[in-house]
Amino acid sequence: MSDEEQREWERRRKTRSVAIALALAALVILFYIATIARLGGNVMNRPL
Amino acid sequence: MADLGIPLSSTRPANLVGASVSDFIALMKPRVMSLVVFTAFTGMMLAPGHLNPVLAGIAMLCIAVGAGASGALNMWYDADIDARMQRTAARPIPRGAVSREEALTFGVILAIGSVTTLGLVVNWVAGGLLAITIAFYLIVYTMWLKRRTPQNIVIGGAAGAFPPMIGWAAATGGISLESIVLFLIIFMWTPPHFWALALYRARDYERAGVPMLPVVAGADETRKQIVIYSALLVMVAFLPALLQLGGSIYALSAIAAGSILLSLALTVHRVREGREADRAAQRLFAYSIVYLFVLFAVLLLEAAFGRYLSLTGVSLA
Numbered sequence: 631m632s633d634e635e636q637r638e639w640e641r642r643r644k645t646r647s648v649a650i651a652l653a654l655a656a657l658v659i660l661f662y663i664a665t666i667a668r669l670g671g672n673v674m675n676r677p678l
Numbered sequence: 679m680a681d682l683g684i685p686l687s688s689t690r691p692a693n694l695v696g697a698s699v700s701d702f703i704a705l706m707k708p709r710v711m712s713l714v715v716f717t718a719f720t721g722m723m724l725a726p727g728h729l730n731p732v733l734a735g736i737a738m739l740c741i742a743v744g745a746g747a748s749g750a751l752n753m754w755y756d757a758d759i760d761a762r763m764q765r766t767a768a769r770p771i772p773r774g775a776v777s778r779e780e781a782l783t784f785g786v787i788l789a790i791g792s793v794t795t796l797g798l799v800v801n802w803v804a805g806g807l808l809a810i811t812i813a814f815y816l817i818v819y820t821m822w823l824k825r826r827t828p829q830n831i832v833i834g835g836a837a838g839a840f841p842p843m844i845g846w847a848a849a850t851g852g853i854s855l856e857s858i859v860l861f862l863i864i865f866m867w868t869p870p871h872f873w874a875l876a877l878y879r880a881r882d883y884e885r886a887g888v889p890m891l892p893v894v895a896g897a898d899e900t901r902k903q904i905v906i907y908s909a910l911l912v913m914v915a916f917l918p919a920l921l922q923l924g925g926s927i928y929a930l931s932a933i934a935a936g937s938i939l940l941s942l943a944l945t946v947h948r949v950r951e952g953r954e955a956d957r958a959a960q961r962l963f964a965y966s967i968v969y970l971f972v973l974f975a976v977l978l979l980e981a982a983f984g985r986y987l988s989l990t991g992v993s994l995a
Contacts, residue, residue: 631695638695649699657791660736664799667732 697780701770705753705781706746706788713970714745714841720974721842721860723981724923725849733800737848740796741841743788744808748815748837750785754778755820762886765879796848804848811840828891835868836861842974859917866911867970870904870943874963877901877946878956897955901947904962908943912936915973924977931976939969 631639718741722734729737753760753771761772770776776784789812797805819834839861846857876883876890877900883890892900915936919929942962949958 635695642696642698645699646697646702649702660739660795661799663732664736667730668799 697770697776701775702784704770705750705776705784706743707749707752708746710749710838711742711745713967714838715742716971717860717864717974718841718845720978720981721845721857722849723845723978723985724842724856724860725846727850729800729849734848737796737800737804737845740792740800740805741808741844741848744792744796744812745841747785747788747792748812750781750788751812751816752820754781754785755816756824757781759825759886759888763879763882765882800848801851803851803853804844807840807844807847807853811837811844814840824888826889828889828894830889831872832869835865835872838868839864856918856921856923859914859921859923862914862917863911863973864970866907866914867966869907870911870939871963871966871970873900873904873907874946874959874966877904877959878963897950901950905940905943905947908939912940918977925980928973928976928980931972935969935972939965 715738719738722729722737753769756766757771757778760766760769766772771778771781789809793805793809793812796808815834815837819830819837823830823834842860842864843853843857846860847853873891876892877897880890880892880897884893891903912932915932916929918924919926919932924932939962942958942965946955946958946962949955
């Protein structure tokens with residue numbers, strides 16, 4: 631593999647890693663919002 | 679990496695610079711996804727009851743991702759066929775941008791993620807229907823029927839017909855006659871749509887060894903079947919008006935758009951020679967997409983207008 635191909639491979643790997651990180655972050659936010667939407671204010675309502 | 683002494687070939691595919699993010703998006707068949715999302719959204723909007731808008735958005739996202747998973751798994755299994763067909767040779771796997779293993783892993787993760795999320799966040803009827811859709815597309819259509827029988831897209835078309843039922847189930851938690859009618863419209867639409875494509879791509883399918891109807895039974899039989907299925911489709915497409923799922927605007931649209939579809943199908947049946955025959959099939963293929971869009975768009979607009987009126991307290995009675 632030439633130097634140019636090596637750089638391109640590294641660039642694409644970095645982009646894929648960023649995309650995976652963003653997807654995981656989006657999932658965290660998605661489940662947070664879904665929890666609030668399903669439970670509303672009751673999310674804090676539990677016996678102590 | 680070289681400092682660690684790991685051979686480069688063990689960590690990347692040979693002769694490749696690796697897949698880009700757009701290659702993975704292409705694996706999800708975005709154009710098919712958009713049609714799936716549109717029909718599922720229509721099913722959701724037509725359904726009685728109310729679904730929290732946030733949960734509705736999550737349901738649509740899950741359905742879209744589930745459709746993407748089906749696309750990726752289909753490309754994983756059909757990579758050999760795709761490489762032999764002009765229409766599909768530029769897909770990520772035959773092009774060498776993504777390996778089959780990557781496509782399989784990607785598809786499985788998306789399938790499990792979308793079904794689980796839809797089940798947990800919305801309801802398990804919708805989640806179950808999404809799982810059935812993905813399994814049907816992969817196992818029944820792609821693995822079993824596609825390479826064996828010219829009935830492949832007749833039965834396999836059910837996979838593409840499920841999305842409005844999933845949308846309906848997301849909103850109501852169940853299945854009803856109305857959602858089955860929406861299913862039937864897409865189910866009956868699939869054969870004439872794909873047979874029109876197969877008529878002018880017959881050599882492509884023949885080269886790939888896919889037993890599409892024009893390859894196995896010939897172009898004339900295919901033309902006859904296109905007319906029969908188009909006539910059945912136009913009749914089925916009127917059912918939402920009878921069930922009052924659609925109103926008078928829908929009824930008129932179904933008649934007008936159906937007349938054009940039948941006329942194009944009859945042209946395909948009549949014109950059998952030369953480039954004009956190919957053009958007739960191309961026109962029917964392109965119009966069939968418009969036809970389905972018009973039916974669902976009118977249903978959607980009528981439902982949205984009805985909801986707006988009920989929200990504002992206006993009654994047309």
